[in-house]
Amino acid sequence: MTAPYLSLAPLVAWRGLPRPLDWPALFGRSAPLELEIGCGNGEVLVRRALARPGLNLVGLDEDWLSARRSLRRINLAGAANVRLLQAEAGLALERLFAPESLGRAACFFPRPWPRPREAGRRLLNRRFLRLLGSRLAPGGSLRVLTDAVAYAQWVLEQAAGSGFTARARRVPPGLDSKYERKWQGQGQQEFYELTLEKTEHLTWPNPEEPRLHYPRLESFDPARLAPFEDWGPISVLCKDVLYDPAQGRALLRMVVLEEGLEQSFYLEVLPEADGHLLRPAPGCGLLPSLGVQRALKVAAARLQGE
Numbered sequence: 001m002t003a004p005y006l007s008l009a010p011l012v013a014w015r016g017l018p019r020p021l022d023w024p025a026l027f028g029r030s031a032p033l034e035l036e037i038g039c040g041n042g043e044v045l046v047r048r049a050l051a052r053p054g055l056n057l058v059g060l061d062e063d064w065l066s067a068r069r070s071l072r073r074i075n076l077a078g079a080a081n082v083r084l085l086q087a088e089a090g091l092a093l094e095r096l097f098a099p100e101s102l103g104r105a106a107c108f109f110p111r112p113w114p115r116p117r118e119a120g121r122r123l124l125n126r127r128f129l130r131l132l133g134s135r136l137a138p139g140g141s142l143r144v145l146t147d148a149v150a151y152a153q154w155v156l157e158q159a160a161g162s163g164f165t166a167r168a169r170r171v172p173p174g175l176d177s178k179y180e181r182k183w184q185g186q187g188q189q190e191f192y193e194l195t196l197e198k199t200e201h202l203t204w205p206n207p208e209e210p211r212l213h214y215p216r217l218e219s220f221d222p223a224r225l226a227p228f229e230d231w232g233p234i235s236v237l238c239k240d241v242l243y244d245p246a247q248g249r250a251l252l253r254m255v256v257l258e259e260g261l262e263q264s265f266y267l268e269v270l271p272e273a274d275g276h277l278l279r280p281a282p283g284c285g286l287l288p289s290l291g292v293q294r295a296l297k298v299a300a301a302r303l304q305g306e
């Protein structure tokens with residue numbers, strides 16, 4: 001059965017808001033701001049919100065099903081001091097939080113990606129820790145719990161040079177989260193707690209979001225519509241194309257990879273009185289970036305046979 005709908009209100013519609021976000025305005029008050037990264041079903045988040053009503057708590061998870069479960073929990077508990085972000089953690093920290101705006105952060109049972117060939121997927125790498133450190137106020141800290149000793153060791157290594165001083169200790173179960181219960185159910189009775197204290201501020205400004213320039217196409221020949229790949233420091237991939245001969249309009253499905261950001265979106269070719277305009281399709285929710293600007297330039301050149 002479909003889960004009953006309560007309210008979307010705790011969910012922050014961040015794509016339509018000025019960035020970095022104005023957290024006091026979103027909570028309707030100023031209070032110490034805390035972040036739980038990968039909050040899963042939201043049970044730890046909601047328990048903390050109820051226990052500490054003086055905090056403004058943000059839960060972050062990239063997965064919609066997790067966000068949906070958290071939303072339901074927040075609403076059922078009537079926790080007014082929680083907001084939820086459905087976003088990738090690196091993107092959220094870089095763009096949605098101003099430097100030195102967070103008091104504390106936590107990350108419970110991040111996926112350890114144990115195989116060496118999967119190491120690139122581990123979340124708490126040096127780059128991420130550096131970014132997170134820049135968003136913490138002086139004296140801020142990150143608390144991590146993990147079931148995997150090798151991952152704990154790896155995070156300690158990653159903390160070197162990230163602006164944190166890190167320590168680890170063995171702890172008994174005590175968080176009572178879904179993943180802690182999962183490992184306990186498989187017989188694990190000891191976990192690893194990492195405390196990373198910010199000891200140095202390494203600057204990392206919020207990225208500027210450029211005002212996009214939409215190219216005008218002097219000539220547009222639909223025969224040139226075809227997927228393409230342009231690899232480089234900013235990679236622009238056109239995965240698919242659609243063309244409507246009746247309206248003379250085309251749609252390009254794009255993927256752009258740039259430092260710390262991967263975006264999928266659509267560009268459209270729009271007939272105008274004096275030629276064609278290439279622009280992001282309305283409503284496709286992209287973040288203006290150098291990569292998007294490059295995608296417009298590269299696609300325009302391809303479409304004009306340059």
Ligand SMILES: C[S@@+](CC[C@H](N)C(=O)[O-])C[C@H]1O[C@@H](n2cnc3c(N)ncnc32)[C@H](O)[C@@H]1O
Nearest residue numbers: 038040061062063066088089108109177178179
């Ligand atoms: C293993 S689960 C742990 C959930 C919860 N903390 C617990 O202890 O039960 C990891 C969670 O992190 C989220 N996650 C993983 N990588 C993420 C990322 N890069 N950005 C945001 N969320 C992420 C996943 O969607 C998932 O909900």
